[in-house]
Amino acid sequence: MFIETIVILSVLFAAFLHASWNIILRNSNDKLLSMSAIALGHVPFGILGLISFGFPNSESLIYILASAFLHVCYMFFLLNAYRHAELSQVYPIARGLSPLILVLIGTMFLGEYLSKYEIFGILCVSVALILYGIQIGFKSRANLRGFYYAAWTGCFIASYSLVDGYGVRVAQNAIGYTSAVDILSAALLCLVLFLFNRETLLGISQHGQKTFWVGGSLGFSAYAIVLWACLHAPISIVYTLRETSVLFAILLAIVFLKEKITLGKTLLIGVLCLGVVLIKSSQ
Template sequence: MSPVVFSAVLCSALLHAGWNSFVKGSARKDLATFSIVLAHVPVAIIGIMLSPTPDMASMGYLAAGSVLHVGYQLFLMRSYMHGDLSQIYPLARGLSPVLITIISLLFLNVSLNGIELSAIAIIATGIAMQARSAWKNQNAQSFLLAFATGCFIMGYSLVDGTGARIAGTALGFYSWLSILNAVLMVIYMAIFKPGLFRELRTVSPLNAAIGGAGSFCAYAIVIWACTQAPIALVSALRESSILFAILIARFVLKEEITRHRMLAVSLIATGVVLSRLGH
């Protein structure tokens, strides 16, 4: 992984932790999530204008990715209704690189060296500690919601990373995916939460625009990085967002961070450094 890709993914991680803290800190998690998804659309339109049309062979990945993103957003929203950012976020985000590594090695013919595998193993250890903490301190519902969120993250990471390579344009692929994602979310909300549309006017347009732009850019960078480096490695490095989320949780949301949780975060940080040294 080149220094440029490494730095870009770290920037993506910070942006991602930022918009997640916006959702967690909102009184209405469903309203905050919906407003961010809708705010993707103006940025996505710009991305479409600046990019070539994705190859038709990537259309299946585009459709599958949009469905997985909706599932991820709905489960993430529900997770934050039941648990702290510092508990839900590390478990949901940290689970995906471990699952992606297993699938990449077994089915995608991806090879990783010893240091890279060690890095992911260390990250997985930190995640396991976070999972244990979440299980002890939260009810089973929050744990299962976070776990399901992590599975959706794994799914869309593999689908989107592969789709972007086939599409021949990372930005174009994700821009079209964001539009379709927003359409599907509107349909879902119209069926199950029609009153949410009237409440959108209570959301600050500036906050929604910042959250939407940050969320869009965060993932657009990751999809581009997946065309430049192994998806498993990009996913593992991107989960350094856990470190940023912990800092935001402690100093912005004023959540209590235990020694056990800090040890888990330290292991994740060590894994992130190793992932950079391993290539």
């Protein structure tokens, strides 16, 4: 019971850290520059992680390579989604879709057992996020491309989540695995930017240093905690709790960006909290 409580609280803290760097992205005028700065900002912390905790074992290399590729795909689909729709629409849909995919794959093909409370809790979180994003989209009259890219972003989130959840179990080294994935992802991103958008790389060095360090530290810490949790709990549970970052993002936006409290946001917060309570009640 104690370790399950520690895992849940740790993942909720990771969700808060994740929401914090997303607020940085949300408040940015150049989202490609900010997202790239945050991704590259993982590197110094990844190097420190490898020095301190060592390299993951060779058996986990295939997972690291696959994860790095999927993370870069996720970034570019997310950015394309932002070009066609608002963050407040795209982000909940993408984040809500991934736990549903993970539950289906985990229970049907990978032998993960979930109680009825856990399944209902996951459904509460996922369906609430998706419906909230769709409602925002209709209200803002967003085009269908926004929904299309948001759905693909959710698929990539589920894909790298599944790969990382099992990869870290093979590695048995959460910090080392996170460090290796982040460094390789950053290297691939750098290559893509160098070939197709060198202005962004130059912009990071000139205007993105604060985002690099602050966003990088938040992002690295958040994902390292999530992968540590995957060593102790079902992958679908861990990543569902992580998606409560949307709850924290709403609260942070209300406090720091002075966004209004709406009925939709209030209902979403309530249902997300219900989902967390249901998941916790089964532990």
